[in-house]
Amino acid sequence: xxxxxxxxxxxxxxxxxxxxxxxxxxxxxxxxxxxxxxxxxxxxxxxxxxxxxxxxxxxxxxxxxxxxxxxxxxxxxxxxxxxxxxxxxxxxxxxxxxxxxxxxxxxxxxxxxxxxxxxxxxxxxxxxxxxxxxxxxxxxxxxxxxxxxxxx
Amino acid sequence: xxxxxxxxxxxxxxxxxxxxxxxxxxxxxxxxxxxxxxxxxxxxxxxxxxxxxxxxxxxxxxxxxxxxxxxxxxxxxxxxxxxxxxxxxxxxxxxxxxxxxxxxxxxxxxxxxxxxxxxxxxxxxxxxxxxxxxxxxxxxxxxxxxxxxxxxxxxxxxxxxxxxx
Numbered sequence: 470x471x472x473x474x475x476x477x478x479x480x481x482x483x484x485x486x487x488x489x490x491x492x493x494x495x496x497x498x499x500x501x502x503x504x505x506x507x508x509x510x511x512x513x514x515x516x517x518x519x520x521x522x523x524x525x526x527x528x529x530x531x532x533x534x535x536x537x538x539x540x541x542x543x544x545x546x547x548x549x550x551x552x553x554x555x556x557x558x559x560x561x562x563x564x565x566x567x568x569x570x571x572x573x574x575x576x577x578x579x580x581x582x583x584x585x586x587x588x589x590x591x592x593x594x595x596x597x598x599x600x601x602x603x604x605x606x607x608x609x610x611x612x613x614x615x616x617x618x619x620x621x
Numbered sequence: 622x623x624x625x626x627x628x629x630x631x632x633x634x635x636x637x638x639x640x641x642x643x644x645x646x647x648x649x650x651x652x653x654x655x656x657x658x659x660x661x662x663x664x665x666x667x668x669x670x671x672x673x674x675x676x677x678x679x680x681x682x683x684x685x686x687x688x689x690x691x692x693x694x695x696x697x698x699x700x701x702x703x704x705x706x707x708x709x710x711x712x713x714x715x716x717x718x719x720x721x722x723x724x725x726x727x728x729x730x731x732x733x734x735x736x737x738x739x740x741x742x743x744x745x746x747x748x749x750x751x752x753x754x755x756x757x758x759x760x761x762x763x764x765x766x767x768x769x770x771x772x773x774x775x776x777x778x779x780x781x782x783x784x785x786x
Contacts, residue, residue, distance in 0.1 A: 486638055493645045500652035516764040521771040522661035529660055538760075575662060578760045585756025587763075588782050591667050595782070600669050602780075603662035606764055 511548060513539045514579040517607040528575055528605060534563045535605070536594070538578040538586050553593055561597045575603040663767050665752075666779045683747075685729055687720070687775075689713065690753040691766060693786070707762045710769035717773035721748055750775040755786040 527533050536556065537545040544551050546559050564572050574594045578587050591602060690698045695707040705712040723729075724746050731747045750770050754763045770778055 486642060490638060490642060490645065493642065493649060497645060497649050497652065500649065504652060504655060516761050516768075519764065519768040521768050522663050524659055524661045526660070528662060573664075580759065580761030580764070582760045583756060584754050584758040584760050584763050585785075587760055588756055588780075588785060591780065591782050595667050596670055598669070600667055602665050602667055604665055604764060604767065605660065605662045606768070608659070608661045 511537050511539060511545050513537050513577045514581070515577055515605050515607055516580050518609045519606045520609055522604075522606045522608050524608070525603060527573075528603070532567075533573075533575060534560060535575045535577055536560075536590055538576070538582050538590060540579065541582055541586050544590065553589060556590070557593050557596060560594050560599070564597065564599065572599050573601040573603055574599050575605050577605040663764070663771060663778065665767070666777045667782060668779070685724070685747040685749075686751065687717070687749065688751045688753055688781075689766060689770060691755065691758060691763065693755050693757060695758075695762060697766060707765055710766060713766070714769045714773045717750070717770065717775060721746065721774050724748075748775050749777055749779060751779045751781050753781040753785070757786075 528535065535547060539545070544553060544556055546556060546563075549559075551559055560574060564574075576587060576590055578590075594602070688700055689704075691707065692698065697704045697706060697710065697713050699713060699716055702716075704716055725742075729747050730745045731749070752763070752767060752770065754766075767778060
């Protein structure tokens with residue numbers, strides 16, 4: 470590089486990529502830093518490609534209560550593994566400072582978990598005065614629906 | 622560039638950054654694709670803790686109550702009528718939509734909403750649907766049915782958690 474097939478070595482036909490690399494690196498670092506914050510909690514095989522769940526940014530909020538059930542008899546509150554009895558007091562504590570209408574508990578359950586497990590969690594939280602739950606599910610991507618629509 | 626402070630123009634110190642940029646771009650794209658996972662959820666109501674001393678016999682059953690129950694062999698029932706299976710919820714969705722449309726025409730309002738003219742008409746129609754599923758069922762199947770119910774326009778969706786098989 471730096472040597473051209475052209476005549477002298479005064480003429481340079483190369484793009485200065487240094488500023489571009491700078492910007493790329495900064496963007497990359499931003500995304501790397503931001504990503505772990507967005508995926509809080511543990512990984513659960515939540516139901517995918519559903520048509521009608523409502524979007525709710527509150528799920529990503531740190532203050533919202535998310536109970537994950539990745540497998541039967543495994544309960545996580547946020548990232549912490551808890552058993553069913555501790556879950557009740559932990560939920561009560563987490564909801565203590567919330568207004569009545571904000572008392573919603575999100576349940577992230579794996580597709581292969583039996584419904585009885587989810588019912589157990591519901592039974593535990595309703596003892597603490599919760600009457601609204603959010604079943605976290607993945608919405609079908611818009612592009613995928615558009616592609617699938619003509620087929621039906 | 623190309624010219625160094627050194628003597629000739631043969632030894633040019635220059636790092637080939639092209640592979641570096643390639644790798645960076647790929648990483649950048651991966652992170653950009655992964656990041657905007659917009660979370661979504663189904664809102665469902667659950668019954669509050671039952672008072673054991675409450676006299677249930679005095680409660681009048683609502684004739685507009687819709688209960689979608691799933692049997693252990695994955696059949697769906699709306700009240701008492703069979704409505705296809707978990708893998709094909711279109712019959713259930715169509716029936717629910719038809720029911721809500723009918724109620725709209727007949728002005729079948731929610732209890733306590735008959736005179737609340739300030740709320741939009743759509744929100745006053747009784748569209749409550751309860752879901753009842755046995756404990757042995759997979760959660761994924763239950764969510765599929767809830768998806769169909771929500772798609773038909775039901776709100777709120779209630780989960781029955783007492784006396785499940």
